[in-house]
Amino acid sequence: MLMHDLHALHRPLGSTGLLVSPLGLGTVKLGRDQGVKYPNGFTIPDDHEARRLLDLARELGINLLDTAPAYGISEQRLGPLLRGQRQDWVIVSKVGEEFDNGLSHFDFSKAHTRRSVERSLKRLETDYIDLVLVHSNGDDLSILRDETVYETLAELKQAGLVRGFGFSGKTVEGGLLALEHGDCAMVTYNLGEQQELPVLDYAARHAKGILIKKALASGHICLESGVDPVRASFELIFAHPGVGSAIVGTINPLHLAHNVAMAAEVIMGTTIGNTAQGE
Template sequence: MNYRFLGRTGFRVSEISFGTVELGLDYGVPVAGEHLRPPTEEASRLLNRALDLGVNFIDTARVYGASEEIIGQALRTRRDEYVLCTKVAAPPAGKSVAEHVRSSIAESLCLLQTDHVDVLKIHSASVEDIRRGEMIAAMLKAQQAGHVRFVGASTYGEEAPILALEDGRYDCLQIAYSAIDRRPEQRILPLAQQRGVGIIVRSVLLRGVLTHRHTLLPPQLAELKAAIVGLNGLVGGETESLPELAYRYVLAHPAVSTALVGTARSGELDAAVDFGSRLPLSAELISHIRRIVVRDEDQLHPGKWPSDIEDWRPADRKAGDAGAC
């Protein structure tokens, strides 16, 4: 496994990190049960296997169902072996931001069976969240109290991450970035590199369609499907699969600290770890990838996909069972 610095935090993190939403919730393309979360024992084995393979950045969130509790149980004796990142969502209307952040952190620490998290991020930070600054202010108080070491935000689009980078208080950002959605290369990644802000990449496989599952895309996403077919045509020689091409492409950018693999299957974890140990893609292949463009940007946004393939959010997705905490 190769390692990089998470921006100015000083943490050396594995190029491949483990996103745990699929351990706590049914998630992903609903095909033949592939989206169903695994039994707790299997999830525990997978977490420990990730650490054994050299993965040392674990990402979770309060709203990832039972994920935090599973991590706390599975890795309670290995806390010093990994960088732990969780998230706090914006409070419901009318609730004190400071109290919401405080209680969310307390519950996360209880479920995770730890006295601190290494990175705390605002979950799905909106432009308004960044501008108002109440969430980050409350998180910095938790940092002063020793419950949080570094702070960041998980963002969408371009405006929110740019505002966070210009704010100066965010140590890292989580963004969507892939071989097919390269928009962050224009402004976000260069500015993050300039400011020393760590970049955690999610959606490397664009909700799973940068795999064999791209064949499931409906006619409404014909341009996206054609572009992915084009990327698949570049597989061979330097890469052996579309997921490998996808991971190695995002890791080729020097601003990227780590790329999340979100999976509940050991084979996919093993493959991603293998991708993170290979040499960078050639400039020639990167150039070929960048010639493939999706002009309809809505097709790059899973939230705007037709409901018959994007029904990935269970009606009961909430904060999850808080267990004894």
């Protein structure tokens, strides 16, 4: 049986208690068109286009949205766009990185972390955020060892403002330390970049959550002719038992539908294959 949506394929994100679709929708392109690492330029969708994209994602069984304060006005737009739908979405946001006047700057202090989460709650028009990740500047170990951001997120979780917390980093060591003390790691894992595989392995062994960023290498994948790069990417990603969800950032409805159909086909094929082997 071939499926073309993800409704029946939601899975636990580690032991967070969150059930997520295997594909999540990244929303940087709803809020920012400067300093983004895509091969082609794009126009930020207007409210009508953004609403249609979100409606399509929901119809296709996507329930995971990835946003961040550093994604320009993404959070501010999502609040009004998602009114009346809060129970339909698992929202992931970030702390640590701010993006102003075309430049990023970072603040991992306790005060900024609290302010940032409170601001995200207000912008997203919600009482809680499902998952808050630390947006690393690349110095993963220093952030986790020397800054107060992680313990502050643990306090905010205790207070019920966030349901889970974790780390979007750039190193294996950072990912492993982040999972040791948090709920989830967001890692780069695609056909061209698999250095963070040990983080996925650790997560699978310890029931921790994994979100994949740059799943399609930000649109830069090139393979020999005749090989569908999206299929090949998803075959790699969803073969790993540690993966909860892969974030795709498209604002093209046709691309989104294609990605969903391909992910469903790959996951169902993997499931059927595993079942057959177990019989």
